[in-house]
Structure formats: C-alpha cells, structure tokens
Amino acid sequence: MSANGSADGAHGPGPASEDPKGHLWTRLGLRARVTLMFGLGALVLSIVMGCVSYFTARHFLVDNRENSAKVTAFANASQVRNFAEFESHSGTKPETVLEGLDAGVASHSVLFYDNAWYSSIAKVGKNATPAAMRALVLSGTPATQNYWLGGSPQIAVGVPIPSVHAAYFEVFDVSDLARTLRVLALALTAAGVVTTLLGFSVGRSASGRSLRPLTDVSRAAMAIAGGDLDTRLPEVGDDPDLAGLTLSFNRMVDQLQERIERESRFTSDVSHELRSPLTTLSASLEVLERDRDQLSPQARQALDLLAADLRRFQRMVDELLEISRSDTGSVDLWMEEVAADDLVRHSVAASARSLARLGPPATSAVLVVDVDGVSGTRLRVDKRRFERIVANLLENAAFYGGGATRVSATLGPEHNGHATVRVAVDDHGPGLEPDERVKVFERFYRGHASGRRGTGMGTGLGLALVAEHARLNGGTVWAEEAPGGGARFVVELPVMSEAEQAEELEGSDSP
Amino acid sequence: MSARILVVEDDERIRSSMRLALEGEGYDVDEAESGEEALDHFTAQSSDVALIDLMLPGIDGFETTRALRRQSAVPIIIVTARTDTHDVVAGLEAGADDYVTKPFVAKELGARIRALLRRARPAEDEPKVLSFGDLELLPDQGVLRRRDGEEIHCTRTEFRLLCELAANPNKVLSREQLLDRVWGYDYFGDGRLVDVHIRRLRTKVEPDPALPRHILTVRGMGYKLVP
Numbered sequence: 001m002s003a004n005g006s007a008d009g010a011h012g013p014g015p016a017s018e019d020p021k022g023h024l025w026t027r028l029g030l031r032a033r034v035t036l037m038f039g040l041g042a043l044v045l046s047i048v049m050g051c052v053s054y055f056t057a058r059h060f061l062v063d064n065r066e067n068s069a070k071v072t073a074f075a076n077a078s079q080v081r082n083f084a085e086f087e088s089h090s091g092t093k094p095e096t097v098l099e100g101l102d103a104g105v106a107s108h109s110v111l112f113y114d115n116a117w118y119s120s121i122a123k124v125g126k127n128a129t130p131a132a133m134r135a136l137v138l139s140g141t142p143a144t145q146n147y148w149l150g151g152s153p154q155i156a157v158g159v160p161i162p163s164v165h166a167a168y169f170e171v172f173d174v175s176d177l178a179r180t181l182r183v184l185a186l187a188l189t190a191a192g193v194v195t196t197l198l199g200f201s202v203g204r205s206a207s208g209r210s211l212r213p214l215t216d217v218s219r220a221a222m223a224i225a226g227g228d229l230d231t232r233l234p235e236v237g238d239d240p241d242l243a244g245l246t247l248s249f250n251r252m253v254d255q256l257q258e259r260i261e262r263e264s265r266f267t268s269d270v271s272h273e274l275r276s277p278l279t280t281l282s283a284s285l286e287v288l289e290r291d292r293d294q295l296s297p298q299a300r301q302a303l304d305l306l307a308a309d310l311r312r313f314q315r316m317v318d319e320l321l322e323i324s325r326s327d328t329g330s331v332d333l334w335m336e337e338v339a340a341d342d343l344v345r346h347s348v349a350a351s352a353r354s355l356a357r358l359g360p361p362a363t364s365a366v367l368v369v370d371v372d373g374v375s376g377t378r379l380r381v382d383k384r385r386f387e388r389i390v391a392n393l394l395e396n397a398a399f400y401g402g403g404a405t406r407v408s409a410t411l412g413p414e415h416n417g418h419a420t421v422r423v424a425v426d427d428h429g430p431g432l433e434p435d436e437r438v439k440v441f442e443r444f445y446r447g448h449a450s451g452r453r454g455t456g457m458g459t460g461l462g463l464a465l466v467a468e469h470a471r472l473n474g475g476t477v478w479a480e481e482a483p484g485g486g487a488r489f490v491v492e493l494p495v496m497s498e499a500e501q502a503e504e505l506e507g508s509d510s511p
Numbered sequence: 512m513s514a515r516i517l518v519v520e521d522d523e524r525i526r527s528s529m530r531l532a533l534e535g536e537g538y539d540v541d542e543a544e545s546g547e548e549a550l551d552h553f554t555a556q557s558s559d560v561a562l563i564d565l566m567l568p569g570i571d572g573f574e575t576t577r578a579l580r581r582q583s584a585v586p587i588i589i590v591t592a593r594t595d596t597h598d599v600v601a602g603l604e605a606g607a608d609d610y611v612t613k614p615f616v617a618k619e620l621g622a623r624i625r626a627l628l629r630r631a632r633p634a635e636d637e638p639k640v641l642s643f644g645d646l647e648l649l650p651d652q653g654v655l656r657r658r659d660g661e662e663i664h665c666t667r668t669e670f671r672l673l674c675e676l677a678a679n680p681n682k683v684l685s686r687e688q689l690l691d692r693v694w695g696y697d698y699f700g701d702g703r704l705v706d707v708h709i710r711r712l713r714t715k716v717e718p719d720p721a722l723p724r725h726i727l728t729v730r731g732m733g734y735k736l737v738p
Binding site: 278279336 | 522524532535592597613616617618686697698701731
C-alpha cells in the first residue's frame with residue numbers, strides 16, 4: 001500500500017480526547033479486568049488465610065513450648081532446692097548438679113546460689129539471661145521471657161528458690177521451633193502464590209468463556225461490515241442470558257440485509273427498466289446517424305448532442321448496475337489465466353476504441369505503453385473487468401488530466417507471499433491535491449477543480465468502479481503524483497503463485 | 512439476396528427500432544412478439560438468423576430457443592437485459608450460438624450476425640475431408656458423419672468450431688483464437704461461448720462426454736483435438 005492514500009484504506013484518527021480519569025483501569029480490556037480481579041482476589045484471600053494459619057500455628061507452638069519449658073524449669077528448680085538443702089554439705093559442686101539437669105534437652109541452666117553464679121556450660125554465664133528478668137526473679141517473682149541470643153531464639157524461665165536464697169534459671173534454645181515456623185511460612189507463601197496464579201488462570205478462562213459470546217458477536221459484526229451479510233450467530237440453545245443477545249443480533253442483521261438488498265434491488269430494477277427504452281433510443285439513434293449527412297446543420301448538431309448524452313446515459317446505467325451488483329454481492333466473476341503484457345496491451349487498445357466513441361476532448365498527449373516489465377508473467381483476472389479498469393482510468397485521464405501519457409506495467413513488491421503486478425496510468429494534467437487522492441474513488445465525487453473539469457462527460461462512477469473492479473480481482477488501487485507532475489493511478493494485482501497454478505489444475509474442466 | 516432475420520421481442524418499440532436498425536444494415540427483418548408466434552412463423556418461413564429476447568411472455572426465450580433448436584440448425588442470438596452468468600450460460604446451453612446485451616449498438620449486432628452467417632472456412636486452403644476417431648467432417652458441405660455414413664446433427668457454430676480444432680490436430684488453440692476465428696470476437700470476447708459449445712460438441716462426438724478422448728482441455732492454455 002502506498003503512503004499516498006488508497007481507495008480502500010482511509011481510516012481517520014480515532015476520537016481525539018478521552019476522559020483522563022478513565023485511565024489504566026478502563027483502558028484495560030474487560031477480560032483483562034476480570035482476570036485481574038480474580039487474581040487479586042485470590043492474592044488477598046491467600047494472604048489472609050496464610051497469616052491466620054501462620055499466627056495460629058505459631059501461637060500454639062510457642063505456647064506449648066513455653067509451658068513445657070516451665071514444667072521442666074520448675075522440676076529442675078525443685079531438684080536444685082533439694083541439692084541446696086540437703087547435698088550442699090556433701091561437697092558436690094553446683095556445676096555438676098546443673099550439668100546433670102541439662103541432659104537430653106537443648107537447654108542449659110544458670111544458678112544463683114550463695115551469692116555466686118553457676119552455669120551448666122562454662123561459656124554461658126549469668127549474662128545468658130536478660131538482665132531485667134534476672135532482677136525480677138532475684139526479687140522473688142518467677143518469670144518467663146522469649147529473646148534472642150547469639151542469633152538464635154531462646155526461652156528463659158527463672159524460678160526463685162527463696163528457701164535457700166537461690167534463683168534457678170533455665171535457658172531453652174528454640175531454634176528448631178523457629179525453623180519449623182520458617183518452613184511453615186515458606187509453605188504458606190508457596191501455597192499463596194499457587195492460589196494467586198490459579199486465581200488468575202481461572203479468571204482468565206472464566207472470563208474467556210463468558211466473553212466468548214461477545215467475541216463471537218464482534219467477529220460476526222466484522223464479517224458483516226466486510227460485506228458478508230449472510231453471517232449469523234449460531235443458536236445457543238436455551239441459555240437465557242445469551243439467547244436474547246443472539247436473537248436480537250441476528251434479527252438486526254436480518255433487517256439490515258433486507259434493507260440493503262431492497263435498496264440495491266431497487267437500483268438494479270431501475271437500471272434494468274431503463275435498459276428497454278435505452279435500447280429503443282440507441283437503435284433509433286443509429287438509424288438517424290446513418291442519414292446524418294442529409295440533415296440540416298442545426299439538426300445535425302442536435303443529433304450529435306443527443307448521441308453524446310445518450311451514450312453517457314447508457315454508461316451511467318451500466319455503471320450504476322455494476323455498482324449495485326457489487327453492493328449486493330451478486331457479482332459474477334469470470335476469472336481467466338492470461339499473460340499480463342497481452343492483457344494490458346489489448347486493454348489499452350480496446351479502451352482507446354471505446355474512448356474514441358465517447359468523443360473526449362482533443363488532446364495532444366501521446367500515449368506510451370510499456371509492458372516489457374511483465375512479459376512472461378501470468379495473471380488470473382476477470383479480463384473484461386480489467387479492461388474496464390484501464391478504460392475508466394484512460395477516460396479519467398482524457399477528461400480531467402489532459403489525456404493519458406503513459407501506461408506501464410511493472411512487477412511490484414511482494415504481499416503475503418504473492419508477487420504483484422502494478423499497472424500505472426499517468427497523465428499530464430494538474431495532478432491531484434493530496435487530500436483528493438482518496439476522495440476521487442468515492443462515488444460521484446467532484447474534485448476541487450470541478451470547474452476546470454466541467455466537461456460534463458464523466459459519469460461520476462468511473463473511479464469508484466475502478467476501485468471496485470480492482471478489489472474483485474484481488475487487488476488495490478491508489479492515486480499518486482506522476483513523475484511529470486500529473487496524476488498517476490496505480491492498480492496492483494496479485495500474481496498467481498506456482499502452487500496456486502498447480503492447485504487450479506485440479507479444478508474444473510475449462511482452460 | 513439479403514439474409515432474413517427473425518426478431519422475437521415482446522416490446523413493440525424495441526422491436527420496431529431493431530427492425531429499423533437491421534434494415535439499415537441491409538437485412539430483411541421478420542418480427543414475432545412471442546415464442547409461440549416465432550415458432551409458427553419459422554415453420555412457415557425459415558430465417559437465416561433468429562434474435563430471441565430471453566424475457567418473453569408465455570413460453571420464455573430459453574424454451575423458444577430450445578424448441579427452435581430441435582427443428583433447425585439456424586444461428587440463434589439471444590438478447591438479454593441481464594448479463595448474469597446464469598442467464599447467458601442457460602441461453603447458450605439451450606442452443607444459442609451467441610448473445611447480445613441490451614442496450615446494444617446496432618453496428619455491433621450487425622457484426623455478430625455477419626460472423627454467424629459466414630461460411631465455415633475459406634474453401635481454398637481447406638482439405639475436402641477432416642477426420643478424427645471414427646468421424647468425418649466435410650467443410651464444404653457442412654456435414655459431420657461417422658465413417659459408416661450416419662450423419663450427426665450440429666449447428667453451424669458447432670460445426671465451425673469442430674473444423675477449427677480438426678484442422679489443427681494436436682495443436683492447442685486458445686479461447687481467444689477460437690473466439691476470433693469462429694465468432695469474430697476480439698481479445699475480450701466471452702470465453703463462456705467457447706466452453707459451452709465445447710461441452711455441447713463433446714456430447715455429440717465423444718463416446719463418453721465426461722471423459723473426453725478427442726476434444727481435450729489444456730489447463731491455462733485452451734483446447735486441442737486429438738484424432
């Protein structure tokens with residue numbers, strides 16, 4: 001496609017300003033939003049569930065551990081009291097007693113006795129217990145405290161033994177508990193992540209499923225906009241939510257189709273009805289024209305006017321009929337495989353003949369036809385439609401561009417794996433304003449220069465039909481500036497690929 | 512003597528204008544306003560070419576063409592206001608040789624008639640007998656027959672098409688060439704004319720029209736006759 005605007009591809013810019021408040025959220029598609037909601041919901045839910053589980057478990061485990069620590073500490077404290085009351089005189093050192101208490105448990109004991117500190121493990125002294133707690137216990141109140149020591153969590157239980165003026169402390173290392181809690185936290189986090197992802201994917205598939213009817217509607221609407229008026233939504237059974245949508249959509253398309261068909265049937269009927277009187281008129285006119293020489297100069301002039309306008313009228317009816325056919329999609333294409341250079345040469349020759357019959361304004365333009373670039377290339381086209389394309393472009397050049405100067409056929413760039421052929425018709429007229437280059441293909445478009453172009457010979461449908469014929473042949477058309485400053489119209493048609501040619505061979509029994 | 516043309520058309524004004532235009536081209540013109548009248552007329556006074564409008568009251572143009580074809584090999588041109596594939600092909604399959612669409616240019620119609628009235632081929636470069644399979648063509652006499660002498664009926668256009676193919680055995684003739692030589696059309700002639708006539712010929716000369724042995728289709732090129 002050219003940058004110069006094309007007959008079928010002019011899309012205006014979208015609505016210029018959008019509500020700035022409706023930013024990201026509304027800019028996201030409905031499906032993305034539903035997916036996001038599901039995902040976020042799952043995330044929040046798993047965070048809440050995770051926290052509740054974690055703290056419940058933690059509370060329970062720590063409580064448990066504290067209780068068992070207390071039980072152990074009190075039991076040990078009573079042993080220490082026994083020692084203090086009865087065995088201190090036997091010469092046993094307090095350390096030995098403390099060492100005996102430690103066995104089997106990840107704990108160690110600290111004893112304040114006789115105004116001295118004893119500890120089951122040499123390196124751990126009284127400082128292994130928090131100072132505030134020490135003071136509390138020494139003043140005669142039992143206490144329990146959780147704290148960190150040397151990077152690992154501890155539970156310390158302090159038991160005063162007033163009868164012997166001692167205080168027994170036991171410090172439990174609860175690293176294993178911390179590890180358990182860490183593992184639990186990790187497991188809960190992982191579960192949360194999985195739940196969130198699941199939430200996203202459930203949201204995605206659920207929204208996909210519930211939005212499928214919408215996707216179907218939009219696909220159907222696209223097909224209808226593309227001209228396929230027979231598109232309908234499939235019946236959805238007895239789903240009460242969707243049946244209404246399907247029903248009303250299909251009913252809308254039915255009415256649209258009926259209306260479009262009625263309108264183009266009308267155009268088509270009118271054109272057909274006009275053909276009968278036109279046949280009479282043109283046959284009678286030819287009888288008169290045969291005896292033109294015997295008429296008076298005035299009558300001869302009148303006859304010429306009649307002839308010119310009758311032909312124009314005839315063309316208009318033909319072209320209206322052609323347009324209405326392609327509007328209803330009742331076009332019959334007659335595709336044949338032909339040599340591109342022959343096709344262009346013959347089309348130019350035939351077009352020049354029919355143009356001569358219309359009596360265009362005299363022109364000094366010399367038409368150069370250059371088809372060497374496509375010799376050996378074969379096209380699959382409707383020959384007569386192609387000839388109409390060339391004829392209408394030459395006619396357009398004759399009436400509005402001072403006559404065509406050059407018709408050339410060259411190989412174009414590849415599109416979607418298809419080689420293309422470009423047929424360009426140049427004139428040496430004033431050229432087209434950039435904004436006109438798309439509009440000229442509209443029906444009954446009258447250019448900026450319509451005053452200058454007021455020869456009144458065109459039907460106003462010629463270029464619209466060029467675009468239509470090009471489309472039907474699988475091609476496109478656009479206008480640009482010719483090297484000499486005039487207008488250039490380019491038709492680009494796909495070349496049959498080898499594979500397609502081979503496939504065609506399997507087809508019907510006609511050459 | 513000038514050729515007689517039978518114009519079958521229900522619209523009186525079109526019929527009159529066609530008569531005037533064709534008389535101007537030098538033909539004798541008979542008129543009929545319905546299919547029935549045309550068939551009656553043809554029994555009484557045969558014509559050289561029949562122009563039949565497809566939209567006729569009573570028996571329509573297709574049926575009239577078919578009925579006329581059953582009793583005669585006269586060249587038939589159907590006149591249609593519709594250029595739909597369906598109408599044109601149905602008309603050709605009913606037995607028409609060619610078609611014109613309304614509104615037509617009388618000169619063009621004259622050219623079509625002249626092409627149909629032409630002799631099969633110029634006599635000088637023509638062999639007396641062309642043959643393929645167990646069939647013989649006598650271009651001079653316009654006769655197609657089996658070797659055992661049984662004559663096969665075909666229209667002038669079918670006969671001329673067969674002569675073109677038989678005169679160039681094993682050579683591919685494109686549709687454009689056949690349109691030019693048989694119907695006198697240029698490059699933009701309607702290839703359907705050739706296709707429909709080839710189909711009709713196959714039913715007459717091929718033992719099995721679905722699996723032709725003599726008149727072969729050459730994809731992307733045209734047709735050829737293999738003796």
